[in-house]
Amino acid sequence: MLQISPRDSVGPENLSPGDETYFWRVSRHGDLDCFTATFRKHIFPPHTHETYVIGVTLDGVHSYMHKGVKVRCEAGTICFINPDEVHDGSPDTYGYSYRMTYPSPDFLTAVLREATGRAVGTPRFRLAGAHDPELAQMFCAAHRALEDNTQPLLADEKLIGFYLAAVERYGGGLPSIIAAGAEPDTIARTKDYLLAHLSEATDFQDLAAHVGLSAWHLIRVFRKATGLTPHAWLVDRRVHHARELLRAGESPSHIALQCGFADQAHLTRSFKARLGVTPGQYRALLN
Missing domain, CATH: 1.10.10.60 (Homeodomain-like)
Known part of the structure; x- marks a missing residue:
C-alpha cells in the first residue's frame, strides 16, 4: 500500500516512473513522521518544515540548496535540516533513495531533557549534510525497526540512541548527564x-x-x-x-x-x- 507524506506533498500524480514513496507515523513518539523514498526525476521546490528533517541517503546523490549552498548527500550521508529552514531537493545524476524522519522540536527537546535530567534549549544542527557512516548505520537500523514495528522496545532504544548521538556530534553537544x-x-x-x-x-x-x-x-x-x-x-x-x-x-x-x-x-x-x-x-x- 502506497502512503504519501503530507509534509512533502508528493501525490501519485506527481510521481515519475521509477519513483516510490512510503510514509508512516509513530504516535508514541509525538506523531513522528517517517518516510522512505526513491526519486529519479522528482524535484522539490523551495519549502520549509515545522519539524526537523533528519535522514540518510541510501544510494545515489540527493542534492539540495540550503542557505545558498548546494549540499550533495551521497550514500552514508546524514541530512540535517532545522525547522523553518528553506531548502529544495532534486536527484543528482540517476536519482537517489533515502530514509527520513521528521521529529518535532518538542519531541527532540523532550528526549534531551529526559536523557540528561536538565532543562535544555532546542538543538540546532550546524551541518546540512554530514558524511558519517557509523551514525548513518545507527539511523538506518532504528528506521527499519520502526518500520517493521514487531519489536517496539528495540526500535525505541535505537531511535533514542541515534538522536542523542546526532545532537552530541552535530547539534551543539549534550549537557552533563545525571x-x-x-x-x-x-x-x-x-x-x-x-x-x-x-x-x-x-x-x-x-x-x-x-x-x-x-x-x-x-x-x-x-x-x-x-x-x-x-x-x-x-x-x-x-x-x-x-x-x-x-x-x-x-x-x-x-x-x-x-x-x-x-x-x-x-x-x-x-x-x-x-x-x-x-x-x-x-x-x-x-x-
Missing part, C-alpha cells in the same frame, strides 16, 4: 514487568512510565546494573523460556509466539545467536 545510581528497586520492577509481558510487543514508554523513569534514564541504569539494555535482557529471557519449552517437549514451530518472537525465523536467529544451535537442533540433542 549520575545514575544502582536503583535496585527500579531494576527489579523493570524485570518483573518485562517477564509479565514476555510474549507481548512491549512499548518503551509504557515500561518507563511503569517504573517511574524517563526512557533513556531507564536504559542507562538498567544497562549499568545488568550489562544489557532492557530489550537485550528481554530477548535473553525469551530464549531461556524457549529452551524450557523445548525441554518440556514443545516443537519449535509452536513456541515462537508463546515466547514473544515475531515468527519462527526470529526465534531461530535469536536462539542460535546465544546458544550456537537452532531450536530444532537443540531439541534433537535432548532425545
Whole structure:
C-alpha cells in the first residue's frame, strides 16, 4: 500500500516512473513522521518544515540548496535540516533513495531533557549534510525497526540512541548527564514487568512510565546494573523460556509466539545467536 507524506506533498500524480514513496507515523513518539523514498526525476521546490528533517541517503546523490549552498548527500550521508529552514531537493545524476524522519522540536527537546535530567534549549544542527557512516548505520537500523514495528522496545532504544548521538556530534553537544545510581528497586520492577509481558510487543514508554523513569534514564541504569539494555535482557529471557519449552517437549514451530518472537525465523536467529544451535537442533540433542 502506497502512503504519501503530507509534509512533502508528493501525490501519485506527481510521481515519475521509477519513483516510490512510503510514509508512516509513530504516535508514541509525538506523531513522528517517517518516510522512505526513491526519486529519479522528482524535484522539490523551495519549502520549509515545522519539524526537523533528519535522514540518510541510501544510494545515489540527493542534492539540495540550503542557505545558498548546494549540499550533495551521497550514500552514508546524514541530512540535517532545522525547522523553518528553506531548502529544495532534486536527484543528482540517476536519482537517489533515502530514509527520513521528521521529529518535532518538542519531541527532540523532550528526549534531551529526559536523557540528561536538565532543562535544555532546542538543538540546532550546524551541518546540512554530514558524511558519517557509523551514525548513518545507527539511523538506518532504528528506521527499519520502526518500520517493521514487531519489536517496539528495540526500535525505541535505537531511535533514542541515534538522536542523542546526532545532537552530541552535530547539534551543539549534550549537557552533563545525571549520575545514575544502582536503583535496585527500579531494576527489579523493570524485570518483573518485562517477564509479565514476555510474549507481548512491549512499548518503551509504557515500561518507563511503569517504573517511574524517563526512557533513556531507564536504559542507562538498567544497562549499568545488568550489562544489557532492557530489550537485550528481554530477548535473553525469551530464549531461556524457549529452551524450557523445548525441554518440556514443545516443537519449535509452536513456541515462537508463546515466547514473544515475531515468527519462527526470529526465534531461530535469536536462539542460535546465544546458544550456537537452532531450536530444532537443540531439541534433537535432548532425545
